[in-house]
Each structure stands twice: as structure tokens, then as C-alpha cells.
Amino acid sequence: MHEAQRRTKRSGNRSAVQPRWHNQAYMLFLALRQHPDRCLSRPELIKAALALDEKISKERNLPRVFKGKTPMNSASASLTTNTDRYFIPFRPDGSRSMHFKLAYEPGNFKIAVQEYSKWEKKLAGHDWPFCFGIPKDPSILSTTTTGSSVNEEQPQQLIKKQAPPPSPPPRITEFDEFMMSRNGTAFHPPAPPSYHHDNNENKTNDTVTTPVIHNNNNINKKNLDIDHTGEDGSNIVAMKAVNELEQQQQEIKLEDLDLSNVPETWKDILRVGKSTIPGAGQGLFAKRKLPYNSPLGFYFGVPMTEDEYDSLKDGVGRASEYSIMYRRTVLDATDESGQPFTDPEGPMFCPFHFMNETSEKQANILFIEGAVVNQVICWTKRDIEPDEELFVWYGRDVDRHWTPAPSSSSTSQTNGINGKKTNSTTTTPPPSTS
Numbered sequence: 001m002h003e004a005q006r007r008t009k010r011s012g013n014r015s016a017v018q019p020r021w022h023n024q025a026y027m028l029f030l031a032l033r034q035h036p037d038r039c040l041s042r043p044e045l046i047k048a049a050l051a052l053d054e055k056i057s058k059e060r061n062l063p064r065v066f067k068g069k070t071p072m073n074s075a076s077a078s079l080t081t082n083t084d085r086y087f088i089p090f091r092p093d094g095s096r097s098m099h100f101k102l103a104y105e106p107g108n109f110k111i112a113v114q115e116y117s118k119w120e121k122k123l124a125g126h127d128w129p130f131c132f133g134i135p136k137d138p139s140i141l142s143t144t145t146t147g148s149s150v151n152e153e154q155p156q157q158l159i160k161k162q163a164p165p166p167s168p169p170p171r172i173t174e175f176d177e178f179m180m181s182r183n184g185t186a187f188h189p190p191a192p193p194s195y196h197h198d199n200n201e202n203k204t205n206d207t208v209t210t211p212v213i214h215n216n217n218n219i220n221k222k223n224l225d226i227d228h229t230g231e232d233g234s235n236i237v238a239m240k241a242v243n244e245l246e247q248q249q250q251e252i253k254l255e256d257l258d259l260s261n262v263p264e265t266w267k268d269i270l271r272v273g274k275s276t277i278p279g280a281g282q283g284l285f286a287k288r289k290l291p292y293n294s295p296l297g298f299y300f301g302v303p304m305t306e307d308e309y310d311s312l313k314d315g316v317g318r319a320s321e322y323s324i325m326y327r328r329t330v331l332d333a334t335d336e337s338g339q340p341f342t343d344p345e346g347p348m349f350c351p352f353h354f355m356n357e358t359s360e361k362q363a364n365i366l367f368i369e370g371a372v373v374n375q376v377i378c379w380t381k382r383d384i385e386p387d388e389e390l391f392v393w394y395g396r397d398v399d400r401h402w403t404p405a406p407s408s409s410s411t412s413q414t415n416g417i418n419g420k421k422t423n424s425t426t427t428t429p430p431p432s433t434s
């Protein structure tokens with residue numbers, strides 16, 4: 001599984017002449033994006049990407065990205081691994097071939113807001129009852145909350161001793177179908193256990209918080225830019241947290257829970273206020289106890305490629321302080337002038353934008369990649385008490401203008417600019433995407 005990270009400085013070893021966008025995944029992305037329907041069958045998409053590769057290599061005197069005797073196979077493999085999560089595979093009714101559509105509409109604010117609000121509703125309706133519901137019968141609880149910091153006097157979020165038969169799957173919504181197709185890549189590992197790493201395109205995920213779990217053996221390591229394992233092994237922490245939540249959702253029946261105090265919106269559980277860190281500005285606080293291992297919401301951002309971000313937002317206002325990366329996709333979290341959205345009644349006010357940073361060990365929140373390309377889930381790492389400030393670790397290589405908390409692994413990375421990425425690649429503009 002990957003943790004999402006704040007936008008980072010790249011320290012990759014790419015060639016000095018290799019433009020950042022010049023790679024197989026981006027060529028396929030571009031080919032799909034140039035198609036008016038933003039959707040193509042596998043053979044059509046491969047053909048279009050190879051043609052584009054040829055054209056670009058001639059025009060710009062660059063080597064082909066799809067190399068070797070069988071460039072079609074390279075393109076096909078790149079599509080299947082879908083490392084950057086650019087594509088959603090699906091099979092239209094009656095079609096024999098897999099089709100691909102773009103996982104997100106780059107730079108489209110309206111669609112990003114619509115998606116965000118759908119996820120929030122689904123999170124509150126589906127996941128929160130399991131996180132915040134209190135078992136009516138305490139005897140069904142076990143104390144086997146592995147690795148949890150749950151206070152055992154509080155009857156919260158504990159796992160049942162005996163698993164009941166699984167409850168019937170919920171009605172499949174349009175969003176579920178989207179999630180199913182999103183998870184249909186052959187990229188997911190055969191192990192470890194259950195949560196959301198099926199290879200089966202027809203399998204349902206009934207939760208919005210469907211994190212991506214990777215088996216590194218299946219990943220083309222060269223395509224990964226960031227080592228997502230943190231200083232305290234938080235990849236493992238994150239995977240364990242997700243697995244535990246899924247286990248609960250399978251083992252606990254909603255009718256066994258008192259749901260009278262389940263929150264409905266983020267406003268029931270969070271508030272923005274002056275940070276406890278002097279000079280840090282605003283911060284995010286718990287309004288009530290937030291149980292360990294709960295997805296609290298999503299970090300809003302408009303998804304776009306790094307080059308688009310650089311041309312639109314680099315150096316604009318405070319954009320770099322709030323942007324975040326999902327693989328190679330940047331989530332831009334600010335308005336046109338690079339300022340955060342501060343109207344709590346606004347359609348996309350995101351409380352998580354106000355979350356400050358501490359060291360990875362001290363953080364009580366994790367950023368976890370959801371299955372959808374721009375979905376960054378804010379997940380509790382432990383119980384959080386009422387009025388406690390929420391902190392996350394922004395990630396490696398973030399440019400910090402503040403003194404990082406001790407034991408952060410990024411203490412040597414400050415250069416006075418927040419979250420601003422430094423390229424080690426050339427700034428050759430990518431081909432037009434219109």
C-alpha cells in the first residue's frame with residue numbers, strides 16, 4: 001500500500017535530457033486524453049500510443065519510450081500494471097476487449113468537487129457506522145485490537161470474538177461500479193489478506209475507502225518515484241489498519257451497534273482553530289473522541305499532471321503549501337490565486353487542508369492512497385481525544401520553512417519553500433494535451 005505524501009522534491013536519477021513526461025505511462029495517458037471520448041479499447045489505445053511515440057520522437061529528437069522488438073507488448077504491459085493509476089479498465093456490454101478510460105479529468109475543478117462530495121457522503125454512510133457505532137452488547141467484544149491504542153474501558157471499535165456470517169452485500173451503486181472497475185487491474189497482489197486487492201474485475205468493493213495495496217514484487221520499481229515506507233514502517237502500519245477495518249466490517253453486524261451517535265459530516269467530528277504550534281497558523285482539532293483506525297475524510301485537490309501544475313500553479317500564492325501527490329498526479333488544493341479555500345460553508349472547504357505536520361512517529365493521522373487516483377484518505381493512527389490537534393507527517397523531501405519535529409526523517413530537507421518540488425529533470429514542455 002502506498003501512503004500519499006505532500007508534494008515533494010524529486011531526487012530521482014532520471015537522465016538530464018529525459019523530460020519528466022517522456023515515459024510509457026504518460027504516452028498512453030496522452031494518447032487517451034487526445035481522444036475525444038477519453039476512452040479506447042486496449043488495441044486502439046496501444047496503437048494510438050505507439051503512433052504518438054513515433055511522432056514525438058521524430059519531432060523532438062527523443063528516443064522511443066516503447067522500445068524493443070515488441071513495443072506493442074511494452075505498451076500493453078504498461079497499461080496492465082497501471083502504476084500511476086491513470087486508467088480505469090472496464091469491459092463494455094457485449095465487447096470482447098477491455099477498454100480504458102482516464103481515471104480523472106485533469107484540472108477539472110467541478111468534477112473534482114463532485115467526486116469529493118460523493119466520497120464524503122459514502123464514507124459517512126458506509127464506513128462511519130462501523131467506526132463510531134458502539135456495540136450494544138459489550139460481551140461480544142474481544143480485546144484483540146492488535147496494535148491498537150484503544151482504551152479498553154471504552155466500548156469502541158473492538159472486534160467481535162466470533163465472526164457472524166457475512167451480511168448481504170449492499171446495493172451496487174454507480175460509485176461501486178466505478179470502484180470495481182478501478183480495482184480491476186492485474187496489478188494487485190495475490191497476498192496478503194482480503195481488503196481490496198482482488199484481481200477480479202467483477203468483485204465489489206462496498207466501501208469508499210478502498211486503499212491500494214501493492215505487492216512490491218509486482219511493481220516495476222523503476223516507475224516508483226517515492227519510497228513510501230516511512231521511518232517507522234508506516235506502510236505496514238497503514239496496511240494493518242486497513243485490514244483491521246475491513247475485518248471489522250465483515251465481522252460486525254450493523255444491527256448489533258448503537259448508531260445513535262454516529263457523525264454525519266466532518267463538522268460533527270472536526271473543527272479548525274488556532275494551532276497549538278506557535279506560528280503555525282490554523283490547525284485541525286477533534287471535536288469528539290476519534291477512534292483508532294478510522295477514515296475521517298479525504299484531502300481535496302484538483303488532480304493534474306505535474307507539468308500542468310507547474311505551468312498553472314507553481315509559485316502562485318500558497319499553492320505549493322497545500323498541494324499533495326498521488327503517485328505522479330498532483331492534487332492542487334487552492335483557488336486560482338493559490339490561496340486555500342477558507343469558507344467553511346463553501347462546497348469544497350476541506351478541513352484536512354488545515355492539518356499541520358509533526359514527525360512520522362508522533363503523527364496521529366496517516367495519508368493513505370485510496371483506489372481512485374486522486375483519493376487521499378486521512379486515517380487515524382490511534383485514538384484521538386476530544387480537543388486534541390490532528391497531525392500528519394507530510395512525507396520525505398518536503399521543503400519545509402519551519403523546524404520539523406524531532407525524529408522526522410526529513411530534517412535535512414529544508415530550503416525555505418513549502419512543499420515545492422525541485423525537478424531533477426529538464427523542463428521541456430510536454431506535448432499539447434488539448
Ligand SMILES: C[S@@+](CC[C@H](N)C(=O)[O-])C[C@H]1O[C@@H](n2cnc3c(N)ncnc32)[C@H](O)[C@@H]1O
Nearest residue numbers: 277280281282321322353354355356357402418
Ligand atoms: C497544509 S498547511 C496547514 C495549515 C496551515 N497551518 C494554515 O494555517 O493554513 C501547511 C502549512 O502549515 C504550516 N505548518 C504545518 N506544520 C507546521 C509545523 N509543524 N510548524 C510550523 N508550521 C507548520 C506551514 O506554514 C505550512 O506551509
